[in-house]
Amino acid sequence: MSGIRVLVGCKRVIDYAVKIRVKPDKSGVVTDGVKHSMNPFDEIAVEEAVRLKEKKIVSEIVAVSCGPTQCQEVLRTAMAMGADRAIHVEVDPATYDHLQPLHVAKILSKVAQEEKVDLVLTGKQAIDDDANQTGQMIAALLDWPQATFASKVEKTNGELKVLREIDGGLETIKVRLPAVLTTDLRLNQPRYATLPNIMKAKKKPLVKKTPADYGVDVTPRQKVLKVEDPPVRQAGAKLASVEELVAKLRDAGLIPT
Amino acid sequence: MFSRVLLRSLEKIFKTTGCTKRNYSPKISFNKVTDSTVKSLRDLLGEKKVFTEEAVREQHSHDESYHTSAMPDVVVFPDSVEYVSKVVAFCNTNRIPVVPYGTGTGLEGGVNAVQGGVSINMKNMDKVVEVNGLDFDVTVQPGITREALNSYCRDTGMWFPIDPGADCSVCGMCATSASGTNAVKYGTMRENVLNLEVVLPDGRIIHTSGKGRRAKKTSAGFNMTNLFVGSEGTLGIITQATVKMHGIPEKTVVAYCHFKKIEDAVDTVIQIVSSGIPVAKCEFLDDSAIKAFNAYSDYHMPVAHSLFMEVHGPEASVHHLFNEITTLCISNNGYGFTGAEQAEDRARLWKARHEMLYAVNALVPGSKSFVTDVCVPVTKLTEIIVKTKQWIDKANIIGPIVGHVGDGNFHVFFPIKPGDTTALNTVLDISKQMVLLSLALNGTCTGEHGIGLGKRKYLLQEVGEDGVSAMQQVKQALDPNGIMNPGKIFY
Numbered sequence: 183m184s185g186i187r188v189l190v191g192c193k194r195v196i197d198y199a200v201k202i203r204v205k206p207d208k209s210g211v212v213t214d215g216v217k218h219s220m221n222p223f224d225e226i227a228v229e230e231a232v233r234l235k236e237k238k239i240v241s242e243i244v245a246v247s248c249g250p251t252q253c254q255e256v257l258r259t260a261m262a263m264g265a266d267r268a269i270h271v272e273v274d275p276a277t278y279d280h281l282q283p284l285h286v287a288k289i290l291s292k293v294a295q296e297e298k299v300d301l302v303l304t305g306k307q308a309i310d311d312d313a314n315q316t317g318q319m320i321a322a323l324l325d326w327p328q329a330t331f332a333s334k335v336e337k338t339n340g341e342l343k344v345l346r347e348i349d350g351g352l353e354t355i356k357v358r359l360p361a362v363l364t365t366d367l368r369l370n371q372p373r374y375a376t377l378p379n380i381m382k383a384k385k386k387p388l389v390k391k392t393p394a395d396y397g398v399d400v401t402p403r404q405k406v407l408k409v410e411d412p413p414v415r416q417a418g419a420k421l422a423s424v425e426e427l428v429a430k431l432r433d434a435g436l437i438p439t
Numbered sequence: 440m441f442s443r444v445l446l447r448s449l450e451k452i453f454k455t456t457g458c459t460k461r462n463y464s465p466k467i468s469f470n471k472v473t474d475s476t477v478k479s480l481r482d483l484l485g486e487k488k489v490f491t492e493e494a495v496r497e498q499h500s501h502d503e504s505y506h507t508s509a510m511p512d513v514v515v516f517p518d519s520v521e522y523v524s525k526v527v528a529f530c531n532t533n534r535i536p537v538v539p540y541g542t543g544t545g546l547e548g549g550v551n552a553v554q555g556g557v558s559i560n561m562k563n564m565d566k567v568v569e570v571n572g573l574d575f576d577v578t579v580q581p582g583i584t585r586e587a588l589n590s591y592c593r594d595t596g597m598w599f600p601i602d603p604g605a606d607c608s609v610c611g612m613c614a615t616s617a618s619g620t621n622a623v624k625y626g627t628m629r630e631n632v633l634n635l636e637v638v639l640p641d642g643r644i645i646h647t648s649g650k651g652r653r654a655k656k657t658s659a660g661f662n663m664t665n666l667f668v669g670s671e672g673t674l675g676i677i678t679q680a681t682v683k684m685h686g687i688p689e690k691t692v693v694a695y696c697h698f699k700k701i702e703d704a705v706d707t708v709i710q711i712v713s714s715g716i717p718v719a720k721c722e723f724l725d726d727s728a729i730k731a732f733n734a735y736s737d738y739h740m741p742v743a744h745s746l747f748m749e750v751h752g753p754e755a756s757v758h759h760l761f762n763e764i765t766t767l768c769i770s771n772n773g774y775g776f777t778g779a780e781q782a783e784d785r786a787r788l789w790k791a792r793h794e795m796l797y798a799v800n801a802l803v804p805g806s807k808s809f810v811t812d813v814c815v816p817v818t819k820l821t822e823i824i825v826k827t828k829q830w831i832d833k834a835n836i837i838g839p840i841v842g843h844v845g846d847g848n849f850h851v852f853f854p855i856k857p858g859d860t861t862a863l864n865t866v867l868d869i870s871k872q873m874v875l876l877s878l879a880l881n882g883t884c885t886g887e888h889g890i891g892l893g894k895r896k897y898l899l900q901e902v903g904e905d906g907v908s909a910m911q912q913v914k915q916a917l918d919p920n921g922i923m924n925p926g927k928i929f930y
Binding site for chain 1: 587590591593594595596597598686687688689753781782783786
C-alpha cells in the first residue's frame with residue numbers, strides 16, 4: 183500500500199518573540215529588519231507530517247508558502263525538518279500586504295489538486311492575523327472533510343481518527359481521506375533543524391510559481407483602513423478609604439448618586 | 440582631626456603594601472541616597488527611568504535564595520551602555536552602592552542590596568546584537584535570557600546549551616559562571632564566553648577581548664573575559680556578551696534508571712564518566728527527591744534513587760552510547776531502565792527535573808528552600824553523597840538530594856518555613872559539614888551557585904589567605920571605592 187501524500191502550508195510571520203510596533207502612519211506594523219520565522223502552528227503541522235512519514239504512514243511531504251522571496255527561508259526550514267520538496271508561490275510585497283485567507287485557500291486547493299495529495303496540513307491560524315480560516319476554506323473549496331484544532335492524529339484503515347480541542351473539551355472524530363487537518367498547540371513539540379539537515383535541505387528541490395500559474399486572482403477584496411496600538415494603560419491610584427472609593431465611583435458615573 | 444588623618448594614612452599604607460592579613464575588605468562607608476541624589480539621577484537619566492516606589496524596590500531586593508531581602512533605594516532601567524556608564528560613574532563619585540540585576544533567579548543573594556544604593560535592572564537592553572551561524576558565535580545584551588536566545592536561533596541549527604534550570608539572563612550567567620545539567624558535555628560559562636562588554640566601577644566601558652572580536656582562541660594580554668565571568672557583579676557590570684554556540688544535536692535520547700543503593704547509582708556515574716562516554720546530562724535524584732518529583736509533576740516513578748541521563752549525537756553513535764549506558768546501569772543493579780526519544784517526553788522529564796526547587800517547596804507548603812551546592816572530583820562523589828544522606832537521615836528532616844553528578848556536583852534542597860530558626864540552624868550545620876568535607880576531598884564550596892552572601896566564610900579555607908588577598912587586590916584596583924555589589928564574595 184503506497185503511503186499518503188501530504189501538502190503542508192507554511193506561512194512566514196513576524197517571530198512570536200518580537201515586540202510588535204505600529205508604523206507611525208498607522209498603515210500596518212513595522213516589518214523591515216524585524217525577525218520573521220515560520221508560523222508556530224505550521225511548525226507543528228510540518229512536525230506531524232514528518233512523524234507520520236517516520237511511521238511510514240506518509241510517503242511524501244510537500245511544503246508550500248505564498249508570499250515574497252523571503253518565504254523561501256521558511257520553506258528551507260520545513261525541508262530541514264523533513265519535508266521532501268517545496269513550492270514557493272511568489273507574491274510581490276505590495277500584493278502580499280493585502281493577501282487574504284480566501285486567496286491563499288484558493289491557491290493551496292489548486293496546489294493540492296495538482297500535486298495529487300491525500301492530506302492538507304496547516305496550522306489552525308497564523309499568529310499575525312489570527313484568522314483561523316484558511317484550512318476550513320480549503321476543505322470547502324475541495325469539498326473534502328476537515329478536522330480542525332487537532333491535538334492527536336491516528337491512522338485507522340482508510341481513515342484518520344482525530345482528537346480535537348473544542349470549547350467544551352475534547353472531541354474525537356473520524357475523517358475519510360483525502361482530508362484537511364489544522365493543528366493545535368498540543369499536537370506535538372516540533373523538532374529543531376539540525377546543521378546536517380539544514381545543509382541537506384539546501385539541495386532539496388524548491389520550485390517557484392505564481393498565483394496566475396494556478397489561475398487564482400489575488401486582487402484585494404478588503405482594504406485596511408488603519409492599525410493602532412491598544413490604549414495605553416493608565417496609572418492606578420491608591421485610595422485612603424472606602425468613602426473615597428465611593429466618591430470616585432460616583433464621579434465616574436458608575437454608581438447612582 | 441589629626442587622628443583621622445593618621446588613621447587614613449595608616450589605611451593607605453596597609454592597602455598599598457598589602458600587609459593586611461585580614462580575611463575581609465576594609466570597612467567602607469557609603470553615602471546615603473537622599474532626595475537630592477534621586478533628583479540628580481532623574482536629571483541625568485530622565486524622569487521616567489528612575490523608580491523609588493516600594494513595590495519596585497521590593498522586587499529588586501531578593502533572588503530565589505533563602506537570604507533575607509534587602510531593598511535598594513532606587514531602581515533604574517537603562518536602555519544603553521552609555522546610560523549604565525553614567526549611572527555607575529555618578530555612583531562612584533558619590534560613593535553610592537550599585538547592584539546589577541538580571542532576572543533575579545540567583546541562589547546566593549547576588550542581587551540583594553545589602554547596603555542599599557542603586558539597583559540597575561538590565562532588562563530593557565534586550566537585543567540579539569549579532570548571530571554568526573557559520574562561526575558558531577552570538578552576541579547578546581543582558582535582557583536576553585537563554586531560552587529567548589535559543590528560540591531566536593532555532594532556525595540556524597545552533598543552540599546555547601548551558602542550562603542552569605531557570606530562564607536566566609545570558610549576561611547574568613556570565614556574572615555567576617553558571618553551569619547546569621549540560622555542563623558535563625558542553626562545559627560551563629567559563630568555557631563558552633568569548634568577549635564581554637563591561638562597564639567598570641569608574642564608568643569606563645571596556646571590551647575584554649577587544650571590540651567586535653570573536654576569535655575562538657587568543658593569547659592577547661590577560662584573560663580579562665574570564666576575570667569577569669563569575670565575578671558576581673563585584674568588578675563591573677556586563678552589558679554585552681559574545682558566547683559560543685554549539686550545533687543542535689542530531690539525535691537526543693533520554694534514559695532513566697533506578698537503584699536500591701545510593702552507592703550503585705553513583706558508581707554507575709563514575710564508570711560512565713571514567714569510560715569516556717560523552718553523556719550530555721547525568722543527573723542523580725535520591726528517593727526523597729523522586730517522591731517530591733512524582734507529586735509535583737504527576738509522574739509515577741518508583742520511589743528509589745535514580746539517574747536521569749541524556750545522550751546527544753548522530754543517530755548511530757547515540758544508539759551505541761545508549762547501549763553502553765544500559766549495560767553499565769544493569770551491571771550496577773539498576774532496574775526499570777527506560778528510554779525516551781520524542782521531544783514532548785524529553786521536555787516533560789527535564790521540566791520536572793528543573794522544577795525540583797518548587798517541588799520541594801510544595802512538600803512543605805509555605806516553605807522556601809535552602810539549597811546547598813558542593814562539587815568534588817567525580818571519584819570522591821560516593822563518599823560525600825553517602826555521608827550527606829546519613830547526616831540528613833540522622834537529623835530527621837526533609838532534604839532531597841539532586842545533582843549534576845557527571846561533574847561531581849550535587850545539591851540538597853531543604854524546605855524551611857520562614858522563621859523556623861531551629862530548622863535553619865540544623866540545615867546550616869549540615870551544609871557546613873558538607874562544605875568542609877567537600878574541601879577536604881579536593882573539592883569546592885560552591886560548584887555553580889557562587890559565593891554571594893552565603894559562602895563568604897568558606898572562601899578563605901578554599902583558596903587560602905594569600906589567595907583571598909590576591910583577589911582583594913584585584914578588587915581594590917578596579918573598584919577602589921567598593922561600590923560594586925558590596926557584601927558579596929567578600930565581607
